[in-house]
Amino acid sequence: MKENLIKGIRMTVVLLVLFVVIYPLSVWAIAQLAPNKGKGEMVAYKQSQGYSNIGQTFTKDIYFWGRPSAIDYNAAGSGASNKGASNEEYLAVVQGRIDTFLLKNPTVKKSEVPVDLVTASGSGLDPNISVSSAKVQVDRIQKARNIDSEKLITLIDANTEHPLLGAFGPTKINVLKLNIALDQLK
Amino acid sequence: MNTEIVGIFAMFLLTLALAIPLGKYISKVYGLEKTWLDFIFNPLEKMFFKLSGVNPDEEMDWKQHLKALLTINLIWFVLGMIILMTQGNLPMNPDGNPSMSADLAFNTVISFVVNCNLQHYSGESGLSYLGQFWLMFLQFVSAGTGMAAAVVVFRAFRDKSTTALGNFYAYFMKSCTRILLPLSFVVAILLVFQGTPMTFEGKDSITTLEGNVQEVSRGPAAGFVAIKHIGTNGGGFFGTNGAHPFENPTYFSNMLEMWAQMIIPFAMIFAFGFFIKRRKFSWMIFGVMTVGFLALAIPNVIGEMQGNPMIEKMGIDTSLGAMEGKETRIGAAATGYWSIATTVISTGSVNSMHDSTMPLSGMNELLAMMINSFYGGVGVGILNFFIFIILAVFISGLMVGRTPEFFGKKVEAREMKIAMIIALMHPFLILVGTALTAAMPEYGTATLNNPGFHGLSEMLYEFTSASANNGSGFEGLGDNTVWWNVSTGIVLVLARFLPIIGPVAIAGLLAQKKFIPEGDGTLKTDTATFGVVTLTVIVIIAALAFFPVLALGPIAEYFTIY
Numbered sequence: 066m067k068e069n070l071i072k073g074i075r076m077t078v079v080l081l082v083l084f085v086v087i088y089p090l091s092v093w094a095i096a097q098l099a100p101n102k103g104k105g106e107m108v109a110y111k112q113s114q115g116y117s118n119i120g121q122t123f124t125k126d127i128y129f130w131g132r133p134s135a136i137d138y139n140a141a142g143s144g145a146s147n148k149g150a151s152n153e154e155y156l157a158v159v160q161g162r163i164d165t166f167l168l169k170n171p172t173v174k175k176s177e178v179p180v181d182l183v184t185a186s187g188s189g190l191d192p193n194i195s196v197s198s199a200k201v202q203v204d205r206i207q208k209a210r211n212i213d214s215e216k217l218i219t220l221i222d223a224n225t226e227h228p229l230l231g232a233f234g235p236t237k238i239n240v241l242k243l244n245i246a247l248d249q250l251k
Numbered sequence: 252m253n254t255e256i257v258g259i260f261a262m263f264l265l266t267l268a269l270a271i272p273l274g275k276y277i278s279k280v281y282g283l284e285k286t287w288l289d290f291i292f293n294p295l296e297k298m299f300f301k302l303s304g305v306n307p308d309e310e311m312d313w314k315q316h317l318k319a320l321l322t323i324n325l326i327w328f329v330l331g332m333i334i335l336m337t338q339g340n341l342p343m344n345p346d347g348n349p350s351m352s353a354d355l356a357f358n359t360v361i362s363f364v365v366n367c368n369l370q371h372y373s374g375e376s377g378l379s380y381l382g383q384f385w386l387m388f389l390q391f392v393s394a395g396t397g398m399a400a401a402v403v404v405f406r407a408f409r410d411k412s413t414t415a416l417g418n419f420y421a422y423f424m425k426s427c428t429r430i431l432l433p434l435s436f437v438v439a440i441l442l443v444f445q446g447t448p449m450t451f452e453g454k455d456s457i458t459t460l461e462g463n464v465q466e467v468s469r470g471p472a473a474g475f476v477a478i479k480h481i482g483t484n485g486g487g488f489f490g491t492n493g494a495h496p497f498e499n500p501t502y503f504s505n506m507l508e509m510w511a512q513m514i515i516p517f518a519m520i521f522a523f524g525f526f527i528k529r530r531k532f533s534w535m536i537f538g539v540m541t542v543g544f545l546a547l548a549i550p551n552v553i554g555e556m557q558g559n560p561m562i563e564k565m566g567i568d569t570s571l572g573a574m575e576g577k578e579t580r581i582g583a584a585a586t587g588y589w590s591i592a593t594t595v596i597s598t599g600s601v602n603s604m605h606d607s608t609m610p611l612s613g614m615n616e617l618l619a620m621m622i623n624s625f626y627g628g629v630g631v632g633i634l635n636f637f638i639f640i641i642l643a644v645f646i647s648g649l650m651v652g653r654t655p656e657f658f659g660k661k662v663e664a665r666e667m668k669i670a671m672i673i674a675l676m677h678p679f680l681i682l683v684g685t686a687l688t689a690a691m692p693e694y695g696t697a698t699l700n701n702p703g704f705h706g707l708s709e710m711l712y713e714f715t716s717a718s719a720n721n722g723s724g725f726e727g728l729g730d731n732t733v734w735w736n737v738s739t740g741i742v743l744v745l746a747r748f749l750p751i752i753g754p755v756a757i758a759g760l761l762a763q764k765k766f767i768p769e770g771d772g773t774l775k776t777d778t779a780t781f782g783v784v785t786l787t788v789i790v791i792i793a794a795l796a797f798f799p800v801l802a803l804g805p806i807a808e809y810f811t812i813y
């Protein structure tokens with residue numbers, strides 16, 4: 066026991082130096098070459114800038130809205146609803162989101178509301194929506210901004226992120242980047 | 252073809268393609284053969300062994316192995332308690348996060364020492380960067396511990412009759428330096444360039460496009476996320492784990508992390524075959540595990556892509572699938588696949604909230620952990636499967652009326668008793684834990700996030716995850732209470748160390764026995780027939796033990812919504 070204890074402590078110290086000092090510092094050093102020096106990618110707008118991978122709250126009619134968030138896009142405390150599929154209270158919340166959406170987007174048919182716009186994401190910080198979720202908001206934004214809807218469709222197409230190498234994963238849109246482009250549209 | 256489905260095929264095939272050469276490499280590392288990384292690691296390890304006062308050539312028997320293993324784990328536990336309970340006043344705490352309470356620290360340290368990573372705290376607010384680094388250290392060494400234990404079993408079947416099973420410290424050190432470290436380093440670098448932060452700066456505060464203030468937690472996450480998958484630990488740097496857009500920023504990072512968590516469990520199976528020079532045996536094990544894995548994963552992919560029927564009834568467009576608790580950049584298909592990969596392997600990292608998956612998906616996640624040996628965690632997966640092999644050998648032996656033999660060694664009463672205790676302990680811990688908690692509404696029901704059948708599933712999931720050393724959760728559960736911290740902490744310790752002690756003891760006992768050469772009547776264990784028997788044993792034990800409780804939880808919930 067005593068012999069193992071001493072060997073164990075000595076080995077722990079050696080490995081602490083390797084895994085807690087050398088390993089993270091080498092990754093950190095290489096991260097200095099990464100976008101924004103490994104502090105998280107940023108995207109600039111107006112007088113400020115945000116994190117392109119971290120979703121933001123959009124509630125104004127003139128912007129594309131992102132997904133519902135259980136934590137109101139608080140990026141200092143990610144979280145989800147964790148509601149089960151059969152939970153009636155939860156289903157009522159989803160129904161409420163559908164009704165609100167239809168109220169604010171009166172030209173949209175119920176069967177056109179994409180599921181990602183009425184369900185909360187896993188992190189509460191989902192930066193993306195599906196393409197149909199962007200298109201379904203075109204009429205509202207066209208009206209609020211008094212802008213040609215053709216232009217909005219072109220904007221959505223230009224901001225659509227296609228599957229990796231054209232083969233793997235879903236097609237999506239970054240809401241923040243889309244809205245920044247929308248603000249620049251004249 | 253659907254790009255989400257193609258992505259899944261790519262993830263599986265890429266893992267398999269690289270697992271075979273990695274298995275060969277691992278086998279060489281433990282067999283002390285030459286490898287191409289020797290030029291770095293030979294001098295480095297020589298220095299490490301000297302500094303630790305260890306002679307790596309000193310042979311140990313199975314009991315000495317276990318003593319060394321348990322002692323060093325105890326050291327990590329004590330050190331961890333001290334660090335987590337004082338982190339608030341220690342350096343590297345830019346966000347000013349507090350020290351942990353005793354019960355939370357107890358649960359957290361045990362959970363990371365045992366490679367489980369059940370997290371009853373949230374990374375953004377519950378840990379300082381020093382605390383995160385200590386847990387990252389545990390992610391390396393707990394994986395190394397599991398691998399070292401597996402190598403003892405490898406050794407026991409390589410030599411014909413022996414008590415000398417190599418040196419624990421040597422196996423452990425080589426697992427950490429030659430396997431876990433290089434792989435983690437590569438994954439961490441790739442993650443950094445995908446957008447995972449690696450910074451020592453604290454929270455940032457920005458103004459959003461609409462003019463609100465948004466606080467953004469950051470930190471040295473990339474190094475942590477890499478080893479959490481390579482070591483099948485699964486504990487997230489941020490609260491929502493692999494669903495967080497910093498931990499898992501792109502579809503590529505999702506594929507990478509999927510690959511990272513499956514690669515060593517796959518490779519260890521092939522390493523076993525290379526090491527004992529029975530490659531066909533590896534393919535038998537891999538075949539059984541893959542059949543089991545696919546039987547759970549395919550229904551989940553389909554179920555999650557189909558979506559929630561209750562939301563479909565509301566009349567909206569549910570073609571994206573069940574998106575509650577999921578991320579758009581990953582999609583329902585890859586999320587369904589991950590939900591089983593992370594539960595069959597004991598990773599327990601999540602890229603969606605399992606609490607919000609469909610009832611039968613939840614059941615499959617539970618079953619994956621209840622069986623806990625389809626691939627399984629780094630090192631320990633193969634130990635768990637070994638128990639089922641011993642049971643299958645015994646049952647086959649009885650059926651043909653011969654004394655059961657495994658690789659030329661008689662399997663007798665003592666080994667069988669150990670195997671049975673280990674096989675039954677897992678359902679015992681899960682079911683008794685869940686039943687006790689359900690019987691005490693003030694500790695159990697009061698902490699639930701969902702009513703009815705799903706509520707029972709939440710409690711069941713927590714104990715299953717603890718006993719499988721998995722670490723994922725139905726995270727709606729308010730699990731940072733004294734009851735949950737202490738009860739799951741105890742389950743974690745038992746469910747980690749007994750399934751290491753048991754197989755190592757069986758292997759050690761078998762290794763000492765006289766070697767009987769193969770004859771006409773010898774049961775061949777590297778055939779498809781034996782694979783079917785093993786799979787049957789696994790299915791029967793799981794079904795008998797868990798069907799009743801699954802009927803009360805996910806199955807009952809299924810019938811309420813379909």
